[in-house]
Amino acid sequence: MTLVGTLSEPNLLIKKLELYTRLSCREKAVLERLSAGPVRLYQPRESIIRQGEPPEVVNLFRQGWACRFKDLPNGRRQVVSFLLPGDLCDLNVFVLRQMDHSIEAITAVSVAPIARAEFEMITAEYPRITQALWWDALVTNAIQREWTTNIGQRDAGARVGHLLCELFIRLRAVGLTTGSSCAFPLTQALISEATGLTNVHVNRTIQRLRTLGLVSIKERRLAIPDLEALMEFSMFETNYLHLDHEGRHLDAND
Amino acid sequence: MTLVGTLSEPNLLIKKLELYTRLSCREKAVLERLSAGPVRLYQPRESIIRQGEPPEVVNLFRQGWACRFKDLPNGRRQVVSFLLPGDLCDLNVFVLRQMDHSIEAITAVSVAPIARAEFEMITAEYPRITQALWWDALVTNAIQREWTTNIGQRDAGARVGHLLCELFIRLRAVGLTTGSSCAFPLTQALISEATGLTNVHVNRTIQRLRTLGLVSIKERRLAIPDLEALMEFSMFETNYLHLDHEGRHLDAND
DNA sequence: CGACGCGTTGAATTTACTCAATTAGAGTGG
DNA sequence: CCACTCTAATTGAGTAAATTCAACGCGTCG
Numbered sequence: 001m002t003l004v005g006t007l008s009e010p011n012l013l014i015k016k017l018e019l020y021t022r023l024s025c026r027e028k029a030v031l032e033r034l035s036a037g038p039v040r041l042y043q044p045r046e047s048i049i050r051q052g053e054p055p056e057v058v059n060l061f062r063q064g065w066a067c068r069f070k071d072l073p074n075g076r077r078q079v080v081s082f083l084l085p086g087d088l089c090d091l092n093v094f095v096l097r098q099m100d101h102s103i104e105a106i107t108a109v110s111v112a113p114i115a116r117a118e119f120e121m122i123t124a125e126y127p128r129i130t131q132a133l134w135w136d137a138l139v140t141n142a143i144q145r146e147w148t149t150n151i152g153q154r155d156a157g158a159r160v161g162h163l164l165c166e167l168f169i170r171l172r173a174v175g176l177t178t179g180s181s182c183a184f185p186l187t188q189a190l191i192s193e194a195t196g197l198t199n200v201h202v203n204r205t206i207q208r209l210r211t212l213g214l215v216s217i218k219e220r221r222l223a224i225p226d227l228e229a230l231m232e233f234s235m236f237e238t239n240y241l242h243l244d245h246e247g248r249h250l251d252a253n254d
Numbered sequence: 255m256t257l258v259g260t261l262s263e264p265n266l267l268i269k270k271l272e273l274y275t276r277l278s279c280r281e282k283a284v285l286e287r288l289s290a291g292p293v294r295l296y297q298p299r300e301s302i303i304r305q306g307e308p309p310e311v312v313n314l315f316r317q318g319w320a321c322r323f324k325d326l327p328n329g330r331r332q333v334v335s336f337l338l339p340g341d342l343c344d345l346n347v348f349v350l351r352q353m354d355h356s357i358e359a360i361t362a363v364s365v366a367p368i369a370r371a372e373f374e375m376i377t378a379e380y381p382r383i384t385q386a387l388w389w390d391a392l393v394t395n396a397i398q399r400e401w402t403t404n405i406g407q408r409d410a411g412a413r414v415g416h417l418l419c420e421l422f423i424r425l426r427a428v429g430l431t432t433g434s435s436c437a438f439p440l441t442q443a444l445i446s447e448a449t450g451l452t453n454v455h456v457n458r459t460i461q462r463l464r465t466l467g468l469v470s471i472k473e474r475r476l477a478i479p480d481l482e483a484l485m486e487f488s489m490f491e492t493n494y495l496h497l498d499h500e501g502r503h504l505d506a507n508d
Numbered sequence: 509c510g511a512c513g514c515g516t517t518g519a520a521t522t523t524a525c526t527c528a529a530t531t532a533g534a535g536t537g538g
Numbered sequence: 539c540c541a542c543t544c545t546a547a548t549t550g551a552g553t554a555a556a557t558t559c560a561a562c563g564c565g566t567c568g
Contacts, residue, residue, distance in 0.1 A: 155555075155556095156555080156556075197556075197557090198556070198557055198558080200556090200557075200558080200559095201555085201556055201557070204556095
């Protein structure tokens with residue numbers, strides 16, 4: 001892990017929270033400042049935090065992809081979520097003593113660590129932001145429930161398709177897609193660890209999705225020519241992502 | 255659903271929260287009062303809230319078992335968690351506009367609905383309780399991640415065994431076990447919906463666990479003669495339940 | 509070049525599913 | 539008390555989905 005100075009990309013956390021409710025300029029400025037501090041950089045495959053360690057900061061993911069996973073005694077592991085730019089993790093820092101899972105960089109990752117004091121300042125003084133952070137945490141849970149459902153009920157084709165839909169839509173929500181495609185750094189091995197399938201089977205499954213014209217993955221990019229069709233095929237329903245501005249009654253005016 | 259007056263059982267929410275941190279007498283009194291109001295009763299299989307509806311109250315489960323589940327377009331459903339006495343659900347009431355899952359009674363269930371105002375009073379005035387409620391919410395997430403892992407990585411035997419370990423230990427944590435056994439109202443069909451297996455396969459799996467002397471389920475009771483052995487068999491590690499008094503630094507003195 | 513990561517393929521095997529029928533038990537009403 | 543009904547548990551046989559194991563191709567990088 002490397003520490004470097006300030007970066008200046010668009011703040012995707014703000015973009016994401018505004019899917020829930022409109023923030024005021026002042027609130028946005030506060031969030032900008034939060035994530036404008038020094039940044040930690042991680043290399044692909046580098047560990048960000050490990051199972052058993054105490055969490056120390058709230059991490060805001062600025063660039064790159066990471067995954068949350070659990071190791072099992074038999075040597076296998078389950079990826080339980082993917083962390084994308086704009087995502088927050090480890091809100092448990094203020095409560096839990098030790099991590100029950102690990103987080104690891106997939107690509108090069110830049111993270112803005114947010115200290116406890118800053119967080120408490122926000123929750124004390126900016127109720128609308130606090131509410132939006134709650135929304136984010138609850139959506140994270142909803143995603144976790146959907147993953148349970150995905151692995152438990154869908155066959156390999158729909159299961160992989162569902163994961164691809166989710167990632168595409170989450171990326172689109174923060175503006176990281178271009179038309180019907182997006183950057184896609186996941187290897188088939190990672191997809192298999194996330195879906196509970198073997199890498200061999202994932203390979204054959206993706207080939208089938210390709211043959212059906214539903215997806216195309218090449219050169220680290222994912223293209224979904226007909227998202228509606230893939231959603232139908234994968235029994236994907238967007239509601240669990242709660243992206244339809246559900247906090248509109250709280251919208252700021254300025 | 256039926257409304258009835260006050261009941262007086264031991265308050266399992268308090269018991270559960272004290273696994274995290276010791277509460278003061280005053281705090282306990284507040285929590286007692288919270289859940290001492292009128293109670294809602296549900297019959298087995300009765301719906302408590304349905305996917306798509308807006309959540310209206312925070313429900314504290316006082317008696318009985320319920321399950322949270324998601325319906326799929328193909329008619330199947332996935333049970334994503336079980337709600338036991340002392341559990342809270344639908345903290346999302348203040349944030350999300352619509353439920354992305356349903357909740358249904360398994361046995362006869364009695365629930366104490368907690369209004370928004372009461373909740374806000376607590377978070378404003380009782381930081382230690384608030385912290386403990388956060389702990390509860392975070393543990394709920396940790397459980398959801400473990401379920402994802404369970405379904406994704408363990409074979410049928412360990413998967414069912416793991417579920418039984420979890421339920422037993424959660425019940426034990428609130429004092430609802432007797433020696434090595436506990437009430438167990440789940441049908442094999444429910445177990446299959448929770449584990450992503452078919453009921454036929456669950457049946458054969460439980461028979462195997464029985465033959466191995468690991469569990470015995472009869473007359474709506476579960477007995478686990480050697481919990482250590484079942485945990486080993488199921489690759490069960492308790493850490494994700496965060497039951498070891500992690501908030502001890504916050505303990506009340508009186 | 510050689511090592512390595514990643515994707516791909518084949519063949520055999522196993523786990524879990526499907527479908528259908530049967531048994532057991534609890535509860536109901538005549 | 540017994541027939542009737544329902545739900546839940548159980549069994550058997552055939553099938554399908556996914557796994558395992560092993561090997562190979564291909565591009566990148568040191």
